[in-house]
Amino acid sequence: MQVELSRRKFLQGTVALSVAGGSAMSATNLFASTESPEKKLSITTKTGAAKEVKEIPTLCEMCVNKCAAIARVEDGIVTKLDPNPMFPKSKNMLCPRGNAGIQALYDPDRLKYPMIRTGEKGEGKFKRVTWDEAFRYITEKTVKILDEEEDNRSTFLFCAGEGMAEHTFQTFYQAFGSSNWLNHSSICLQTVASAYGVTLGAYPQSDLENAEYIIMAGANRAEAIVTPDTMDIFKRTKGRGAKMVCIDPRFTNTAAKADQWLAINPGTDLAFVLALTYVVLDEELYDKAYVEKYFNDFEAYRSHILTNGYTPEWAEPITNIKAKEIYQIAREFMAHAPKAIYYPGRRSTFAKSDFQLRRAMAIFQALSGGIDTKGGLVFGGKIEIEGHESLMPLYDKAKERGVVKTEAGYADCAVVSGGGSWLAWRNNFLEGKMPYSVRGMFCYKHNPMQNMPNTKKTAEMLKKMELVVCIDTMPSDTVMYADVVLPECTYLERTDPVKTFGGTEPALAQRNKVVEPMFESKPVNEILRGLTKHLSRPLFEVTKKYDSEVQDALTEEDEEAYYEEEFDMTRMYSHDQEVLNAHAVHAHEGAAEALKKYGIYYPKMDQYYKQLSANEHQYYPEKEKFYSVGEGRPQTPSGKVECNLANMSSKGIDGMPTWREEYRFSVPEGKFRLMTGRHAQYTQSGTSNNIVLHDLMPENYIWINKRVAKERGIAFGDKVEVASSTGSTVIRAYPTEKIAPNQVFFIHGFGAESSALTWAYKNGGSDNAVIEDVLEPVYGAAAMHETNVEIRKV
Amino acid sequence: MAEAVKKQGIKEFITSIPYNKIGLKDLVSFEKTPRNIIIAIITFAFLVSFAVGVTLYLMHGHHAYNVTREHPWGLLIAVYIFFVVSSTGLCIVGSLGDVFGFKEYEMISKRAIFGSIVTIMAGFAVIAFEIGHPVTMLIYNVLTPGFTSAIWWMGTLYGLYLTFMIIEFVFLLKHDMRMARIFGLTGLLVGLAAHSNLGGVFGFLNARTISNGVFYPTYFILTAFITGIFIAFIMMGIRYRLSFPENAKRMLTNLAKIQGLLIAILIFFVTWKMLTDIYGGMPNRSEVALHILGSWTFWAEVVLAMVIPLLIILKSKGSAVLAMFWASLGGMVGVFFMRYNLVHDTQLKPLQMMKVREYQLAPEWVHYFPSAAEIMISLGGLGLCILLYYVGTKLFNLDEEAH
Amino acid sequence: MARYGMALDYKNCINCKACEVACKEENGILMGADKHRIWVGVKEIKGEYPLLDIVSSSFEPSQCQHCDSAPCQEVCPTNATYYDDNGVVRVDPDKCILCSYCMNACPYDARYVDDRTMTVDKCNFCSDTRLARGETTTACQATCPTKVRTFGDLDDPESEISVLLRTREHFSLKSHLGTKPKLFYLT
Ligand SMILES: Nc1nc2c(c(=O)[nH]1)N[C@H]1C(S)=C(S)[C@@H](COP(=O)(O)OP(=O)(O)OC[C@H]3O[C@@H](n4cnc5c(=O)[nH]c(N)nc54)[C@H](O)[C@@H]3O)O[C@H]1N2
Ligand SMILES: Nc1nc2c(c(=O)[nH]1)N[C@H]1C(S)=C(S)[C@@H](COP(=O)(O)OP(=O)(O)OC[C@H]3O[C@@H](n4cnc5c(=O)[nH]c(N)nc54)[C@H](O)[C@@H]3O)O[C@H]1N2
Ligand code: SF4
Ligand code: SF4
Ligand code: SF4
Ligand code: SF4
Ligand code: SF4
């Protein structure tokens, strides 16, 4: 039974609690706002009963999209988040998670105070400390380690999830001087971003508002919401302006909205695209003028495709898509060119072939001429803003990234990008393959425990680290392994760095603070201000001790001035975010004010922005939109589409997308290929404790083919154990015809192990407990759908 | 009444109602046969369960019940209907003698009218805990009456009916047969109106094809009469401890014959309802009808309330009054299922046939099973009924007055 | 005085349920699977993998239909359910006796019990929140990513909804019951 608890009441409770202080609380219930069972109660409030009402423009941070919102604050309490219609990227919408953002602010489980671990790692026992105590503890340990490691700054790992203040944290990493930076890219979009980058010069956007033909493959825009794509496309499918072909092994909500759905074998998209390309080249359907002007190595590619015989007939048994449908799609696509899009996708690394797949997609798209054009892939415009101040001292003793180098490239993968390879890094660390010891890590807004394949190994890694510092808002699974926990305030309690959003309708957007931070939480900018105040000078002392270059420099320079100039980490955090933002946009007149008032700015906004109807808004007049910025010219250094990457060949990577037998989809009899992905009401692992979202979908279920389930006596709601060589998880069954007999699927982000999460704890199945750590060979991204599992009714 | 009251003055009118002066001692001084003791214990247990059920309700509100968005009406509604149908039935039986002047039925009139008062009071006691806000009801039924609402008419008319029944009973006690007849007739008519409105509560539901239409308003009157006769058998059986004097036997035999006819008509009704439900070409309705045919509660209703009594009556041409006593007890169980089925079957088919949550099976049938609190309050209603009736037999002379 | 209605371009709906959360947060709706004013019905797809019958699956966003001839109103014994000046079918919690008759009578399963007041609640077109503040969109309309809903005055021939209904084909749910819904599904 659930009875309402008004937010007001909740707040009173928490205010009373923070006055009473932590002394009354034991180490174990630090997470709980009250010890009363009221924790289980729901918290929604009706709007409109208050004396004082404020509406503050902000940006959503419930996922990566950063949609514009307006927070309604009634008597100091956020009672509603409404869409802000002024932002061209989010076009007057908030998704379910965006609406439920209030619950992130008022989640009774959220982190409230700095804490230091008292129990075993993973056990979740902490003591509450003051910010000073936390900073002192970190400083002591860091200095000790660096002293022992003779100022090898790379002995610390820095990792971060995506977010508006990721950069603020990154400046800390840079100033610290480590070379070990890992972010979400190698478990997210690394291969697609890089493949389009090396082929077309950039990871482009899709002009879905104007496209007439769309191949939506391996992307589930109805459930994995990406703005403005999700808003643009679904008004136009089902015979209403654009034909959408959905290629997905599962029948997703996107498939339900598509005009045609093709159930492809997982991991075989490359064969499908090669066959499409074959048809286009063989039948000479491509845009000859475009190819002439903007292609490098076209002939080589052409003969590569044709001589290898990548025909639709060849692809049919590999992909499970009929040859006749491949012909049809290739012809239709080119008939609609250049208003045709092979959608690049986002979370990209499903299989080992992914980099090659995305390259083949980019080239296929380019063959249609649909690059930098209305209705095709677009690079768009961008409003320049001034960068943030950063500090990058040179530490002589700092070592290179901790990934083992081989002659061809790297032992684990051919290229290591800025975001690194999380899996390779972790595994090398565990296997003792690091060229030096890494002993500590700083983790910001990131939950590797739940988001990286093979949870056991991640736990092991976190256990081995001597100092783990987590900056988070929630007691996540990763936080459970931290030595020091630093509570950041939620996005509604802080102003974040202003950001520029490129595209056909570029704009600036800013997250403005809606309410003051609750409890003792702070924005990361202020956390780092405090931390660097403690840390900066002692670290410099360590450097002075070991770094001969610094020693040399000091013989000539005044130490104090030199320190302030080159090593004073506090400098970057001395200003409040509001001041930094005003500075960042000072070149644009009126921008700072507009960003405060509307949350949004772009030149001539006052003239351009119009409400057209209750549901429609104009941001830019049609002729002012940035459909084409270089008349179709790719943004590669050569200005050409790169069909053949010679430098890749030297690293043992196919220079041109090539099908390899090992890419074939195969599942041993009786096993299932496991896939994971998104749901519209959840964001990865980050929202699993959100009560309102939980209410919409209390847990994840495993999709299993109905007929197979029946054979095995598995009925709806039965608990099954999903197991692989990595581990196992228990989850309820959802028998359905929307999935193939040898495949299973469940939504990512459930099954948390942190007992401090009231609703998420052991709720549903955890995919990464089961997914094996398979590396994609080019960028070392995690190939998430290469695991076969066993299913057993429990 | 005005006349009578005028003659006597209200105070005197009331104080001159004949009743036996009894104390608590008299109430517990029944003959301590094992059977009586068992009945006493059961009644007491029912009353205790009533108290517990009501306490649960007061503590948890409707959460103490298993009613849901999909099945908003549960056991208590069925039990309420059970009692008010019983009441109407007893009123009809009682009216045979003192309203319509069939002399041989006069011997049961007073008892039946008293029974009708007791049962409707038990019904009200039960429904008071089903309606979320009974006090609000009393206020706004008057302030903002919903004239288009069958529930409003049903409730209001039953309120009036109860008043008339009590007045009729008083005149019966006072042996003022003329006044009793006038109030009896009015009460009967109001009762029948109320009762058909209760049928209308279901009949007006155009969202529920299985109940929608004229069937229930008429069916309710028919089954009320049948129920009244069942209870008449039970009352007389208890009154005469199963050894019936000749005049009682005669009356009961005639009642049994009427009952036979009524049950035959009922079977005819139900058969045609089923046939039209199933073959009437309305997909939603026929699915529900087939589902009903597959439920044991429906067959409990048919066997207990129709088949067994009818067979006994046919076989003995109505003269097997002892067998009919037992069959009537079973019949009342059947009638309970009849009411329960009516309420439940109306709500069998979900109004929302689509999935509204990600992981759920598409709704097919609405499931319901009463909660402990609902069961306890329902049994309590029965306990209340027995207790009040027992007190009545002590307090008043319920037998026919000698002419 | 207006006569409010809503047109739903339901084929746009991606079943994200932003509308349901927006409604909960705006109107202070309780948690619990049954406690919703608004919902999206899903027809499960027919066929066997991979030969699925793509047109058999659909998403049908819905809420109270604000029937012009509302069974829920007709059956209410205390007139707790009433038509307000804008033709919106509303419940006055002070008068509701929780007889649940309306829940049984509404053909659309639009009603549920609010556990705080123990009275019946349902969509009221945000009448006591947004409309009361003078806003012109409902919470569910404003937030929708694919802009399924258009809310407005049916009596005003110039209103967006009137124009839509004049120019686009549409249907209403269970129209054979004669409830005259003011929710219109655009085809
Ligand atoms: N098996 C499997 N694994 C996957 C995926 C998959 O589909 N399947 N998806 C992959 C993809 S695409 C991605 S992008 C990654 C995502 O992986 P992560 O970047 O780890 O994302 P989240 O799971 O959202 O976790 C974010 C963490 O940040 C915290 N947080 C939220 N808001 C704030 C804030 O304002 N400040 C701070 N300091 N912390 C905050 C949350 O509490 C949470 O602990 O996961 C990848 N892993
Ligand atoms: N609601 C919501 N929206 C989100 C997020 C969220 O957590 N929740 N996260 C955001 C983030 S960080 C990201 S990266 C994006 C992710 O956005 P997407 O990449 O679109 O989302 P996913 O659900 O990970 O998966 C894509 C689809 O690929 C299918 N698939 C699996 N294997 C194959 C294959 O081999 N071939 C083909 N053709 N299809 C395959 C899966 O069945 C799934 O439907 O979403 C963003 N938007
Ligand atoms: S897509 Fe949803 S969760 Fe993500 S930023 Fe936009 S509103 Fe927030
Ligand atoms: S918000 Fe719009 S798209 Fe999402 S479920 Fe509601 S109606 Fe459908
Ligand atoms: S949809 Fe239901 S609740 Fe709404 S007006 Fe119609 S009958 Fe009443
Ligand atoms: S439950 Fe309330 S609103 Fe519904 S019919 Fe009864 S009194 Fe009227
Ligand atoms: S109109 Fe308002 S009350 Fe009705 S469903 Fe939409 S948000 Fe809820």
Ligand SMILES: [Mo]
């Ligand atoms: Mo991602």
